[in-house]
Amino acid sequence: MHLGAWLGPLCRGLRRPVGRTPQLVRGALSRRLVLSSRRRIPEFNSFVSRTNTCGELRSSHLGQEVTLCGWIQYRRQNIFLVLRDFHGLVQVIIPQDESSASVKKILCEAPLESVVKVSGTVISRPPGQENPTMPTGEIEIKVKTAELLNACKKLPFEMKDFVKKTEALRLQYRYLDLRSSQMQYNLRLRSEVVMKMREYLCNLHGFVDIETPTLFKRTPGGAKEFLVPSREPGKFYSLPQSPQQFKQLLMVGGLDRYFQVARCYRDEGSKPDRQPEFTQIDIEMSFVDQMGVQSLIEGLLHYSWPSDKDPVVTPFPSMTFAEALSSYGTDKPDTRFGMKIVDVSNVFRKTEIRFLQDALSKPQGTAKAICVPEGVKHIKRKDIESIKQFAADQFNQEVLPIFLKASRNWNSPVAKLVTEDQRLELIRLMEIQEEDVVLLTAGEHKKTCSLLGKLRLQCADLLETKGMVLRDPAQFSFLWVVDFPLFLPKEESPTELESAHHPFTAPHPSDLHLLYTEPEKVRSQHYDLVLNGSEIGGGSIRIHDAQLQQYILATLLKEDVKLLSHLLQALDHGAPPHGGIALGLDRLMCLITGAPSIRDVIAFPKSFRGHDLMSSAPDSVPVEELRPYHIQVSWPTEAEAQKDSLNQPHQQES
């Protein structure tokens, strides 16, 4: 069997990402490596003992004496081996002559994944034995000397991308998992994207990279902030959820254009796909308005976008919060596909369908629907059952499915109750095609929209499992969502208000007068950036007027302003108008790489329960090490411990 025959799949294996669109990303990956090395050509071999990386050798290197360092990826019949480094694979010929016995011994006896250094000559492969699927497939290395740098002991799993590992095992042996082509790709791309963002901000637009403290004062109501005991009895720092206060103070300090790739902390216990520490691209500017921040971010993403993806098209479309809710049932619409929510109240003003009648008889009652394309083919009875169940359980709502068969016969339990006029009007309003299914619900505006928003995504999932492509993974649909409400009723006490985002958000200038009369109606100057249905950023124009800030904090939100006195004072001491934004870097990179979880774009992530499975953090600490911090552990009673464990999700560490 010839080498090319098994190196081909091996090489493809190495380069196959495990993300959600392997077939699309694979081609793009090798294209990208070429493009990016053309763009910058960093010198990978400076300061080290190798002359070349394994992945860079080509026919143009023929005849060159090279020294390579890498891991033994594969060996066959003591004749060939494949050496791997971060840059790629290269085929090495093990010398068979007597005089090279020691070299042969080293290369044949070293276990796979051992680290070796080899020197030799780049030669071309015998005719017909080239491997066109391998970037180094035209050449091989005729080895002269070899050195075993470190032998590898038995591994906990096979180091092949196609060998499936549980995520717990991958996290426990993260240093092995990092050798996978997918993790190498993700982390290197992350570094590149951030570097380009820095170039854009610093070098092109005069932003100043400023580090702000992470040992800070607890913010009012900061229930998600980790505490850090200090050596003063009873005094604690806290790890802030964002540099919000600091970046505003920098504006007051005349720093004008600030950014930071900021580590932030949020203690949310066990939320899936969240991390206790995360990173945001944190930006703040003086003398800017909402459009200014949006243009900056559009330019930033355009500039830093990976070159193997289609370029980002700017400006991004914009949608009000109200429109997002009524058309998509969410404040983060996935605009890659249609199936928008349509208000069909007027169609059913006169109807015999009971739940529609009931809903529309109420003052705020509406009837809404979404149209699932080709649903007749793909949505089965059991799907309908689970949709209805979901609507009843989560929203206490009824859903009526209407199957539109090619015969134009409406197939639905209540279809006979829909008049011909209603049918035609529905078809016109919703642009219904043959074979579509309409899901109809009725009730209060927000609730019906939220329900249909969820059903829209569930049906898209369903259709995609059947082979339809609704959400092209190569497509990146950015969207600004704007005009959020400034306040929301408090969940636990709906007559009181809380900030929809944070209390420093400026009200919309057109709604200023409402602050003193109907504050719940005031829109804010907050904006969210949504990508393919995920919120990847948010920001606002801030309040720069101390009096207004005081009124909102004290009078409307009933906060203890003493805790923020430094900020209020700063606003009174010549604060410029300012605004900013923060992009969630982990989420953004997750979407760009198509990774299944943000853990795949973080070098050493925590499990969903906040554990580092490699080092087993958090860990116990001897009592004497707690003493300098004047704290002791309050061990829960057995009853409490039991209660706690019931509240914890009973899942294995993923």
Added chain:
Amino acid sequence: MHLGAWLGPLCRGLRRPVGRTPQLVRGALSRRLVLSSRRRIPEFNSFVSRTNTCGELRSSHLGQEVTLCGWIQYRRQNIFLVLRDFHGLVQVIIPQDESSASVKKILCEAPLESVVKVSGTVISRPPGQENPTMPTGEIEIKVKTAELLNACKKLPFEMKDFVKKTEALRLQYRYLDLRSSQMQYNLRLRSEVVMKMREYLCNLHGFVDIETPTLFKRTPGGAKEFLVPSREPGKFYSLPQSPQQFKQLLMVGGLDRYFQVARCYRDEGSKPDRQPEFTQIDIEMSFVDQMGVQSLIEGLLHYSWPSDKDPVVTPFPSMTFAEALSSYGTDKPDTRFGMKIVDVSNVFRKTEIRFLQDALSKPQGTAKAICVPEGVKHIKRKDIESIKQFAADQFNQEVLPIFLKASRNWNSPVAKLVTEDQRLELIRLMEIQEEDVVLLTAGEHKKTCSLLGKLRLQCADLLETKGMVLRDPAQFSFLWVVDFPLFLPKEESPTELESAHHPFTAPHPSDLHLLYTEPEKVRSQHYDLVLNGSEIGGGSIRIHDAQLQQYILATLLKEDVKLLSHLLQALDHGAPPHGGIALGLDRLMCLITGAPSIRDVIAFPKSFRGHDLMSSAPDSVPVEELRPYHIQVSWPTEAEAQKDSLNQPHQQES
């Protein structure tokens, strides 16, 4: 009085840094601003409502309609005002005609430090009224419209660089202090230097910027690590002092060339000029040796060095630890000046000076001296007294001063005991000049060197207060210190060993055999980078052999290897040889800017007691917020509290 007359000093005032070499830095600062804007020309006016910055306007802008935003720095007789932004100052003419009454009112009534937006025309100043000391001194703005963006309330201190503030006041109102030209310069230069470092590492040499967690597991003996309680009873994260373990694991993971501008944490209570959180340029490479890391760092500093300073000359000189100790009495010699320690034991083998006799009669006894140039002129009797007192108090050592008068008569209490031969030999050996003073001591090698090392610096301080220039502040003397011992005797138990740096440091290859026989004699592959007598970085080649690491941890250091089992295992799974370094960014920027404290190169530093004086962190936390973390405060008894307060330095917050 003409405007130029008072604008001149004002402008110089704005640009005068408060660092230790105002006269040198001042010229450099304006030169740098020109150079750096030529180099990159970032666009400062994108996305905002101004057309120009205050500082950028020149004669070339004459006739242009401009819109500026800035702070009112100064106003005179309601005729002129000076507008300031981060970029500089510009003179604005307040319109006096009737039709501009509203503009005049705004500009005349707004308190200083209010934020305004003005639009108008760039005109040239009347002949003879130009201000050559002001970059915008050839032009002024004829205002057409003005808008008060935010009025400034009464300030806690005057916003002028020459008004001296206590550091406590500066920290309490940090957002005001940040408006000073010195803080603007420091923070902007820091951002620029770091950006250039990133370009060098990422774009030129293929390093990958990887973020590592700060919520980690407590390291063995990590007494300086802050704790972070988790929601699991008795389990704590800790904030690591460096990403050491992670960066080594990245090498095992094949990431090959890692760097990070890493936030690190160290709880050292109240140490002056230390911060509980600090930043290091953290670097690790595979397949590298000591020379490789050193060349990388030399290239890095050369590339990122501010353009207003003399270029960094590479390679840096190198000195062994032993040599640094014997010539400078420290492992971080300031090589900008001489006054090296000289061993004069052989001169005094036969002497009647009692303490020399005593010392040299012992097997390890030595006599050492430094020569203070022109000391006769500058060192007074009271200086000698305090030198002797210091030597006695801190080192239990005697010091003999010998004044070498022009008459060649040795003036010293014991001079008559020094023979003519000894005199001549001393002069030859130490290259003594007329008017020099020799400080002589004797005893054990390390102790005498350490003492003379301190005296060398004290005398340099003394001579500089008298006007001599020993340490040119424009000079940057880099030095590698190498060949440190791998282990040191434990202070509390000198028969046991502890790591001189950290337990992952590789032994010097030539000393490997000594590990098993005389480990205290083994040198390490650790290297320190010293700049002008301050340690600004340190690193090492690491151990990549699991067996060796296990032997050092368990057998030599008696550490609990279970806590590091993940690292030992990683070394066994194909760890490449690797090494790295970390540069202390705060200290480096402090030296580059000539700032008196690292607090001057950090936007929001803590006081020396670890307090944020602006927000008053750390702070009390309600008991119910401690509950989720299963901790409670152990309030000290009155007696304990008293004892604690005695151990605290009784200084005011600086």
